[in-house]
Amino acid sequence: MSVSSQSTPEPHYGHLKTGRTRAAIVGLLWSLLSGFAPAAIGALVFLATSRALGPSEFGTVALAATITTIASALVPVGFGDALVQRAEITRDHLDTVFWLCFGVAGTIYVAVVLAALPLADAFGTPELRLLIPLLGLKVFFDLLGAVPNALLTRAMAFHKLAVRTTMASLAAAAICIVLLLLDYGLWALAFSQLASSLIACLASMLSARWWPRLSFSMTALRELARFGLFSSGQRALQTINLEQVLIGSLLGTSLLGLFSFARRIFQLVSDLIASPLNAVSYPLLSSLQKEPGKLRDAYIFATLASSVFSFPLFIGMAVVADDLIPIAFGEHWVDAVGAVRAFCAMGLLTSVGVLQSSLIRSQGQAGLWLFYMLARQAMTILYIAFFHNWGLDALVTALAIQTYLMWLPAVHMVMRLLNISLVSYFKPFVAPALAALAMFVAVSAIKEALPGDAVIRLLASIGGGAVVYTAVLLLTARSQINRILSVVLGRKRAA
Secondary structure (H helix, E strand, O other): OEOOOOOOOOHHHOOOOOOHHHHHHHHHHHHHHHOHHHHHHHHHHHHHHHHHOOHHHHHHHHHHHHHHHHHHOOOOOHHHHHHHHOOOOOHHHHHHHHHHHHHHHHHHHHHHHHHHHHHHHHHOOOOHHHHHHHHHOHHHHHHHOHHHHHHHHHOOOHHHHHHHHHHHHHHHHHHHHHHHHOOOOHHHHHHHHHHHHHHHHHHHHHHHOOOOOOEOOHHHHHHHHHHHHHHHHHHHHHHOOHHHHHHHHHHOHHHHHHHHHHHHHHHHHHHOOHHHHHHHHHHHHHHOOOOHHHHHHHHHHHHHHHHHHHHHHHHHHHHHHHHHHHHHHOHHHHHHHHHHHHHHHHHOOHHHHHHHHHHHHHOOOHHHHHHHHHHHHHHHHHHHHHHHHHOHHHHHHHHHHHHHHHHHHHHHHHHHHHOOOHHHHHHHHHHHHHHHHHHHHHHHHHHHHOOOOHHHHHHHHHHHHHHHHHHHHHHHOHHHHHHHHHHHHOOOOOO
């Protein structure tokens, strides 16, 4: 490989400079709408697999996926974030990040394959001998798409990112259904996850129209190293899912299956908001890092917009979970209702956490966010070690409480970076919270009034709750809703 030093910045690698707020809002809504089809299909596939497989099989796949995820934590995927955050990048930066990721991923995959047999013996689960090497291939495909994903994100080309996700989700769903029909059991889940990563990688490269050269620049690597290493550490802590390994070791694969089931329902709901929000907020806030007034306005506006969607989804899911779970997934998942509700409590902070992470990292504070994530991970380990003997429901409830306790330091970081008061920070939450509270009271009353047929009760709860939430929100936040619509429809100038 050639070693180069510097080259002239290429214009099409720059951040979006005009119309950023409107591009972000439109991108968020476009991603929500375009992501609805794969999310709906993913929910149907989850419904099919949950009826075909039991907690033990779910737990086995979750354990294999978690082991490979822990191995992939050593991969420098955060260098993709560094490409997004940096004000100017060159072709040297792109090629260097690609080959760095490729080399580390290859080394890690060899280690994963060698570790599969002893890990299968240690957990007493023979299926891990093949599941771990299979799912380990995801490391390659996820990393090969890091650079083209960064290019699309810098340009705020959210429609292309959404198309990529849609293609990957549809292909994974088709593979999973076919393998389930052929009676491949848990292997249907494993192959669908691998297919999703492969197709997302190919779609990203085609959309960005970028392919690597055989070039590696030490200068470019040094320029990205500090932010890239801190961001890689933070991403590793977000995705490592160490709690699943601990729960599988301490409580067994059956209870891990219930935990993974509840977590999967939480992810299905949060992905509708958190994934598009993460894709939009980081490049937007990065482009505003030298404009503190616009940065503050954009963050507060995004907090309101995301809360409007996330609060009713998670509170609604929690209140109807006892009817929804047995009707949709079968009576053998009733024991997961308590865990689902605890995850819904965590979900109220999902969009908030995404925005906090995007803000802090976009301002070049990846190291600060890494230390915060390390503290959260340490607290999670302690909570699991202490509460696992109390049962799954108590353990997940304790993790929800921990999530809220660890939210408070992040609030302080955001207030300091934006130079706002505590009242200003919490103001965007008021209207969605009041509307969600009214919805909770209404749905509880509907359930009390309809003790008979569970299906009718569930449908009435969903319909009544939606009407009440919308009505109260319009009464308490009409001006804010009008502002969102004005930005989206282009009637209001945006940064």
